[in-house]
Amino acid sequence: MRVDGKPEGLRQSMSWLHTWSGLLLGWLLYAVFFTGTLSYFVDEINDWMRPELHVSVAQADTAEKAMAGMQKLAPDASSWSINLPDERHTAVEVSWRPKGAAQGREGTKRAQLDASTGDVIAVRETRGGSFLYRFHFELYAMPRVWGRWIVGIATFVMLVAIISGVITHKKIFTDFFTFRPRKGQRSWLDAHNATAVLALPFHIVITFSGLLLLMTMLMPWGAYAVYDGEPQRFNAERRGMQAAPAQQGGPQQAAREGRGEGRERKAAEPQAMAPIGPMLQLAQAHWQGGAVGSISVQNPNTQRASVELRAERADSLLLGRAGSQKVVLDGVTGTLKETPEARQPSAAMAVMNSMVSLHLGRFAGPAVRWLLFLSGLVGTCMAATGLVLWVVKRQPDRRKLGYTPKGHRLVEVLNVAAIAGLSVAVAGYFWLNRLLPVGLEARSNAEINGFFAIWLACLVHAALRPHAKAWLEQMAVAALAFALLPLLNVWTGGAGLWLTLAHSQWSVAGFDLMMLALGLVHAAVVIKLWQRRKKSDAVAVSAVRQGVASQKTVLQAPESQA
Numbered sequence: 001m002r003v004d005g006k007p008e009g010l011r012q013s014m015s016w017l018h019t020w021s022g023l024l025l026g027w028l029l030y031a032v033f034f035t036g037t038l039s040y041f042v043d044e045i046n047d048w049m050r051p052e053l054h055v056s057v058a059q060a061d062t063a064e065k066a067m068a069g070m071q072k073l074a075p076d077a078s079s080w081s082i083n084l085p086d087e088r089h090t091a092v093e094v095s096w097r098p099k100g101a102a103q104g105r106e107g108t109k110r111a112q113l114d115a116s117t118g119d120v121i122a123v124r125e126t127r128g129g130s131f132l133y134r135f136h137f138e139l140y141a142m143p144r145v146w147g148r149w150i151v152g153i154a155t156f157v158m159l160v161a162i163i164s165g166v167i168t169h170k171k172i173f174t175d176f177f178t179f180r181p182r183k184g185q186r187s188w189l190d191a192h193n194a195t196a197v198l199a200l201p202f203h204i205v206i207t208f209s210g211l212l213l214l215m216t217m218l219m220p221w222g223a224y225a226v227y228d229g230e231p232q233r234f235n236a237e238r239r240g241m242q243a244a245p246a247q248q249g250g251p252q253q254a255a256r257e258g259r260g261e262g263r264e265r266k267a268a269e270p271q272a273m274a275p276i277g278p279m280l281q282l283a284q285a286h287w288q289g290g291a292v293g294s295i296s297v298q299n300p301n302t303q304r305a306s307v308e309l310r311a312e313r314a315d316s317l318l319l320g321r322a323g324s325q326k327v328v329l330d331g332v333t334g335t336l337k338e339t340p341e342a343r344q345p346s347a348a349m350a351v352m353n354s355m356v357s358l359h360l361g362r363f364a365g366p367a368v369r370w371l372l373f374l375s376g377l378v379g380t381c382m383a384a385t386g387l388v389l390w391v392v393k394r395q396p397d398r399r400k401l402g403y404t405p406k407g408h409r410l411v412e413v414l415n416v417a418a419i420a421g422l423s424v425a426v427a428g429y430f431w432l433n434r435l436l437p438v439g440l441e442a443r444s445n446a447e448i449n450g451f452f453a454i455w456l457a458c459l460v461h462a463a464l465r466p467h468a469k470a471w472l473e474q475m476a477v478a479a480l481a482f483a484l485l486p487l488l489n490v491w492t493g494g495a496g497l498w499l500t501l502a503h504s505q506w507s508v509a510g511f512d513l514m515m516l517a518l519g520l521v522h523a524a525v526v527i528k529l530w531q532r533r534k535k536s537d538a539v540a541v542s543a544v545r546q547g548v549a550s551q552k553t554v555l556q557a558p559e560s561q562a
Contacts, residue, residue: 027418037376045129048511051494056091069118080297087506125443195382202375209359274334305331420474421458427481428454434492483519486512
């Protein structure tokens with residue numbers, strides 16, 4: 001491209017690329033960033049959206065109560081899996097596989113147990129935070145592969161926008177310390193620069209790691225070439241497993257399998273299991289005080305019973321979940337059988353695990369998780385200010401034209417619906433979770449359909465209302481809806497913030513605090529918009545008065561001259 005007959009420089013080219021790459025997919029990127037930020041608290045959202053779980057309060061003997069509950073619930077199952085409560089889960093999450101069950105998820109049964117009694121808790125049907133998490137990287141109402149491709153392309157565009165933005169703003173780090181309020185376009189640019197630089201390492205890591213998570217789908221050719229068109233072998237090796245060998249036929253193989261099944265039936269005779277309490281003490285002594293987070297039992301209530309205890313909150317940045325400390329004990333005698341060591345990954349796999357852990361926040365404790373959430377909010381604000389800046393930069397041209405071009409008006413409407421409207425829709429999703437009848441058929445689908453219906457209503461509202469009023473009204477609704485969610489929680493049978501803090505139910509308390517934080521952020525925006533509107537109204541009234549005064553002067557001039 002040329003400007004005044006001269007070749008366009010690198011910064012000018014990057015400015016053009018940054019502007020249009022940020023706009024064309026900016027609305028989708030904003031939705032991906034916002035729902036991804038909320039997904040840092042996906043477990044907390046899941047707990048809050050099932051208020052039946054709020055009665056569950058962890059006790060010192062929760063593990064014993066959970067094992068007793070499984071004895072009632074599935075005594076003849078081939079395996080049990082028990083996840084004990086922690087700061088992100090209020091109840092005991094259990095799953096089991098009945099004997100002869102189908103492979104995979106189809107053959108797995110799940111339930112929630114009261115941490116204080118071991119009884120099953122009947123919970124409402126809801127997708128909870130999992131819907132927001134899935135929407136973040138595969139959208140909705142389309143084949144998953146299509147959704148992931150769309151998000152993958154948008155993520156690549158996001159990386160391009162970040163890099164081109166850094167190149168475009170040669171004084172970006174200097175401008176970070178400069179903010180000029182009430183300066184129109186200059187103020188919006190300062191806000192965009194500040195939010196971009198404040199969490200720039202986070203933005204780069206979260207975008208690049210997101211592409212790595214979709215790597216085998218976006219660029220599968222290497223795995224196909226190296227593994228002879230069998231990518232499942234690559235995925236198995238990447239996870240530290242081996243692909244299942246082909247089955248060998250023949251009478252001798254069948255006879256060996258028959259003898260093996262006979263030995264299994266003989267060894268799997270009923271047998272009472274040892275109490276879990278001494279096993280927990282043995283594991284904690286081995287870990288020098290570490291708490292137990294999960295219990296896995298193979299062949300429960302048989303002579304072949306084995307118990308695996310895994311340490312709480314032991315996800316490793318380099319090893320992922322494979323880095324958790326664990327011990328394996330004999331389920332009948334309670335004696336220690338082995339202490340498996342984590343499989344050391346290759347250098348490439350360690351880098352991959354690090355990126356995945358950073359993107360999903362699996363390694364993060366409460367403080368780091370809140371830091372990631374706040375960084376996500378900053379990134380969301382960066383995307384929002386960039387979209388608004390596109391409109392603000394073109395306002396002088398619109399004033400010269402004397403009207404708003406249809407393309408500019410379309411961007412205005414989409415900005416309001418994508419930013420303020422999404423906040424209203426997310427808050428409405430949480431409200432619908434509590435207001436819809438518990439026994440409603442296909443209840444989880446009704447919540448999701450309500451989310452999109454509210455979002456569509458916000459789009460229509462933005463198209464019908466003046467631009468400034470649409471911003472103010474939708475932001476005000478979002479602020480009020482988020483701020484009132486803790487009260488809605490109490491009103492609809494959930495545990496109040498004062499109770500969850502007293503009982504250390506941090507999953508429910510964390511959600512209420514997150515909603516209050518979002519309410520405050522949106523309220524701050526509403527105050528700014530209201531002040532700006534009052535100032536605009538005052539300027540308009542002053543202009544009208546000046547016009548009236550000038551007209552009076554013109555009318556009175558002949559009389560004075562006479």
